[in-house]
Amino acid sequence: QHDDDGGPDPEKHHGHGRGGMGEEVKRKEDKRFITGRGNYVDDIKKPGMLHCEIVRSPHAHARVNEIDKSRALNLDGVVAVLTAEDLAAHELATMPTLMDDTQDVLVNDKVKFQSQEVAAVIATDRYVAKDGAEKVEVDYEVLDPVVTAEEALEADAPLIRDELEDQEDNHIFDWDVGDKEATDEVFEEADVTVEEQMEYQRLHPAPIETCGCVADWDPGKDKITVHLTSQAPHAHRTLFSQVSGIPEHKVRIVSPDIGGGFGNKVPIYPGYVVAAAASVVLEQPVKWMEERSENIQTTGFARDYDMTGELAATEDGIIKGVRTDVLANHGAYNAVAQPSKFPAGFFNIFTGSYDIEAAYGSLTAAFTNTAPGGVAYRCSFRVTEAVYLIERMVKVLAQELDMDPAEIRRRNFIPADAFPYESATGWNYDSGDYEKALDKALEMADYDHYREEQKRRIEEDADKLIGIGISSFTEVVGAGPGKSCDIAGIEMFDSADIRVNPTGNAVLRVGVQTQGQGHETTFAQIVAEELGMDVDNISVEHGDTDTDPYGLGTYGSRSTPVAGAATAVAARKVREKAKSIAANELEAAEEDIEWDRESGEFHVAGAPDRSITITEIAAGAYMNHPSSEEPGLEAVNYYDPPEMTYPFGSYIVVVEVDRETGEVDFEKFVAVDDCGNRINPMVIEGQIHGGLAQGIGTAMMEHVTYDENGNCTGGDFMNYLLPTANEIPNFETGYTVTPSPHHPIGAKGVGESPTVGSPPAIVNAVVDAMAHAGTTHVEMPMTPDVVWEALDEAGLSL
Ligand code: MCN
Ligand code: CUM
Numbered sequence: 001q002h003d004d005d006g007g008p009d010p011e012k013h014h015g016h017g018r019g020g021m022g023e024e025v026k027r028k029e030d031k032r033f034i035t036g037r038g039n040y041v042d043d044i045k046k047p048g049m050l051h052c053e054i055v056r057s058p059h060a061h062a063r064v065n066e067i068d069k070s071r072a073l074n075l076d077g078v079v080a081v082l083t084a085e086d087l088a089a090h091e092l093a094t095m096p097t098l099m100d101d102t103q104d105v106l107v108n109d110k111v112k113f114q115s116q117e118v119a120a121v122i123a124t125d126r127y128v129a130k131d132g133a134e135k136v137e138v139d140y141e142v143l144d145p146v147v148t149a150e151e152a153l154e155a156d157a158p159l160i161r162d163e164l165e166d167q168e169d170n171h172i173f174d175w176d177v178g179d180k181e182a183t184d185e186v187f188e189e190a191d192v193t194v195e196e197q198m199e200y201q202r203l204h205p206a207p208i209e210t211c212g213c214v215a216d217w218d219p220g221k222d223k224i225t226v227h228l229t230s231q232a233p234h235a236h237r238t239l240f241s242q243v244s245g246i247p248e249h250k251v252r253i254v255s256p257d258i259g260g261g262f263g264n265k266v267p268i269y270p271g272y273v274v275a276a277a278a279s280v281v282l283e284q285p286v287k288w289m290e291e292r293s294e295n296i297q298t299t300g301f302a303r304d305y306d307m308t309g310e311l312a313a314t315e316d317g318i319i320k321g322v323r324t325d326v327l328a329n330h331g332a333y334n335a336v337a338q339p340s341k342f343p344a345g346f347f348n349i350f351t352g353s354y355d356i357e358a359a360y361g362s363l364t365a366a367f368t369n370t371a372p373g374g375v376a377y378r379c380s381f382r383v384t385e386a387v388y389l390i391e392r393m394v395k396v397l398a399q400e401l402d403m404d405p406a407e408i409r410r411r412n413f414i415p416a417d418a419f420p421y422e423s424a425t426g427w428n429y430d431s432g433d434y435e436k437a438l439d440k441a442l443e444m445a446d447y448d449h450y451r452e453e454q455k456r457r458i459e460e461d462a463d464k465l466i467g468i469g470i471s472s473f474t475e476v477v478g479a480g481p482g483k484s485c486d487i488a489g490i491e492m493f494d495s496a497d498i499r500v501n502p503t504g505n506a507v508l509r510v511g512v513q514t515q516g517q518g519h520e521t522t523f524a525q526i527v528a529e530e531l532g533m534d535v536d537n538i539s540v541e542h543g544d545t546d547t548d549p550y551g552l553g554t555y556g557s558r559s560t561p562v563a564g565a566a567t568a569v570a571a572r573k574v575r576e577k578a579k580s581i582a583a584n585e586l587e588a589a590e591e592d593i594e595w596d597r598e599s600g601e602f603h604v605a606g607a608p609d610r611s612i613t614i615t616e617i618a619a620g621a622y623m624n625h626p627s628s629e630e631p632g633l634e635a636v637n638y639y640d641p642p643e644m645t646y647p648f649g650s651y652i653v654v655v656e657v658d659r660e661t662g663e664v665d666f667e668k669f670v671a672v673d674d675c676g677n678r679i680n681p682m683v684i685e686g687q688i689h690g691g692l693a694q695g696i697g698t699a700m701m702e703h704v705t706y707d708e709n710g711n712c713t714g715g716d717f718m719n720y721l722l723p724t725a726n727e728i729p730n731f732e733t734g735y736t737v738t739p740s741p742h743h744p745i746g747a748k749g750v751g752e753s754p755t756v757g758s759p760p761a762i763v764n765a766v767v768d769a770m771a772h773a774g775t776t777h778v779e780m781p782m783t784p785d786v787v788w789e790a791l792d793e794a795g796l797s798l
Pocket of ligand 1: 259261262377378516517523559560561676678684690747749750751
């Protein structure tokens with residue numbers, strides 16, 4: 001799968017002027033977005049289209065005794081009211097989750113979380129549907145709810161999943177990793193041990209566009225077309241076919257423009273199934289589109305991990321062991337979107353960027369009367385939680401040993417010459433140079449200056465304290481390989497199909513699906529790089545299962561590592577065939593044809609003036625093809641990655657903490673990222689900016705909260721606070737380049753790095769401001785009241 005000429009040169013970030021690797025090509029998709037010509041699911045309108053509104057439970061835990069549809073059905077414009085019973089007649093009462101659990105499409109018997117789907121009203125317009133939903137009368141028998149994982153595991157806790165035969169309590173699974181004995185031993189013998197308890201609160205991806213679909217059954221073709229807010233159209237088609245019984249070739253999933261996904265659009269939701277079922281039964285198109293509060297309260301949340309971290313170290317700060325124990329709240333169904341064989345996602349990368357001898361982690365997951373989910377929101381399948389744990393713990397240890405947090409990291413980093421590196425929990429890191437990234441960040445952050453300033457403020461008993469936080473994170477992105485990663489049994493590979501037209505331009509089709517990441521530009525750049533074509537002559541198509549090659553979709557920052565690799569390999573296949581056509585056109589032997597990456601041209605060895613461009617070759621492929629080859633110029637690649645890629649970075653945050661109000665101001669925010677070879681530095685910078693903003697949201701504001709009755713009290717934008725331009729400081733970004741040795745173009749993913757890496761840097765900074773008074777931890781979200789309490793506890797409040 002590797003290139004003949006070694007791929008693009010990592011030292012060349014300027015490209016070759018055709019919009020290939022390393023060039024800051026402006027995003028092609030932005031023309032339509034900034035001129036209001038985007039085409040989102042809710043923009044799709046079909047003749048005779050009906051609208052679906054879902055009736056949701058006001059209670060978190062309740063038995064449904066009776067549903068009375070009559071008043072709703074009497075309403076002018078209401079076409080149908082569906083309940084679990086109606087769906088059962090079509091064997092659609094339940095659907096599988098991505099983790100092999102079974103979820104009610106509409107509540108069969110018992111409501112298990114607030115706002116769960118109880119019935120659906122189909123009407124001629126959305127307003128009537130909404131009025132109709134209010135007229136559906138449901139008789140509930142309210143039961144005691146269980147809201148936290150801790151309560152759920154108490155002996156006398158009400159049983160949530162009583163419909164499951166073998167389920168006697170709310171316990172879902174136990175999982176562990178690493179060598180317990182060896183780790184315990186290291187802890188017993190250690191000079192120093194530290195322990196900290198920390199919560200990674202429940203978050204929501206909250207994309208601007210909520211989830212929805214337009215399902216359109218064609219009785220003439222026995223085929224259903226579903227325009228869907230999907231990050232994984234092919235996988236969704238397979239699951240859709242399995243759930244509905246409609247053969248897969250009679251299901252077409254189209255992901256049009258997607259207004260942000262952030263992981264929220266990986267799972268399958270009941271609304272999709274209801275709309276599709278209604279379309280089949282009524283033989284009319286049916287649209288379902290969530291409101292904001294429905295999105296936040298019911299679709300895939302993120303995090304909700306209660307973690308204990310422990311480190312064992314020598315007196316001079318060499319970390320010998322790490323131990324962690326987690327209590328995970330999975331909500332009412334185990335519906336985590338992650339590779340099936342990883343019950344706790346990639347949380348077991350909690351050794352982070354450090355060369356640690358012994359590691360052991362254990363985790364217990366529980367059902368609660370809250371919405372299902374657990375992996376979404378730029379998370380790399382729980383790497384977010386792992387990075388938070390280890391980066392917080394390193395800070396805790398540095399404080400215990402009175403060491404500089406930069407110095408303690410330096411002492412423990414996996415050395416640059418130790419790659420490929422196998423971690424104590426079994427991960428194979430491809431490449432890294434952690435010290436280089438940290439050094440660069442320290443320099444950019446003017447670290448020593450701020451340490452001085454911090455000291456000065458303490459000595460002067462100033463009203464505002466300075467805190468400096470560091471996070472030197474390692475990410476793992478690009479799932480597969482297929483043998484270890486799958487979604488509902490489907491191996492996690494990805495694909496690319498390149499077709500060069502007679503006039504010299506090309507169409508690239510991929511199995512991944514952009515939600516704003518800029519694939520229409522960056523994937524064209526890969527082809528431009530590998531074929532010597534101009535980026536403007538390549539269009540990228542995706543999101544239509546009728547025409548695109550099968551792929552597993554965009555999440556876990558896997559597009560570049562997997563589909564990006566497929567694109568490069570497919571382009572190189574085209575290049576191979578192009579050589580044969582070039583030989584024919586130039587009347588030379590094929591072995592004598594060379595391709596020059598710099599000029600993008602093919603020429604006869606030793607005779608650079610006997611050359612030909614890809615445009616001329618394209619014409620040759622259709623108008624004068626060599627007898628040894630088929631006509632046309634096209635190639636496909638299905639890429640099963642040999643390994644994942646391990647992007648990394650160092651973030652440094654300087655905050656000013658107001659002792660009077662608990663307010664936190666960002667003085668400096670430095671992010672140095674390494675994602676291997678860079679395709680489009682401008683797109684990367686945009687990804688970093690967006691992800692850092694989400695990291696600030698995570699650390700400072702965002703939280704899906706519930707009261708003791710299971711009412712979601714953080715389920716709208718009045719209560720689920722997102723950062724705006726006001727809260728976002730100026731980011732200073734930098735980069736290093738450590739190519740992935742196994743990726744055809746040396747690239748690693750980057751989309752999730754900033755959200756994964758930044759929260760611990762921010763918390764470390766706030767803790768650092770109070771560390772002199774003994775504070776070791778402050779819980780997220782660090783709203784002013786939380787910070788003020790911490791200041792007060794440390795005796796620092798004014
Ligand atoms: N890129 C690059 N060079 C690299 C690596 C990446 O130029 N070495 C570019 C890619 O070509 C792509 C972008 O950066 O255009 C992100 O690439 P990658 O890291 O491969 O991640 P994905 O494309 O797979 O995107 C997924 C990732 C995830 S999982 C979430 S969640 C997230 C994120 O991206 N959701 C987003 N960023 C988002 N950005 C927007 N605008 N909207 C979302 O919903
Ligand atoms: Cu986990 S959020 Mo992204 O992987 O789609």
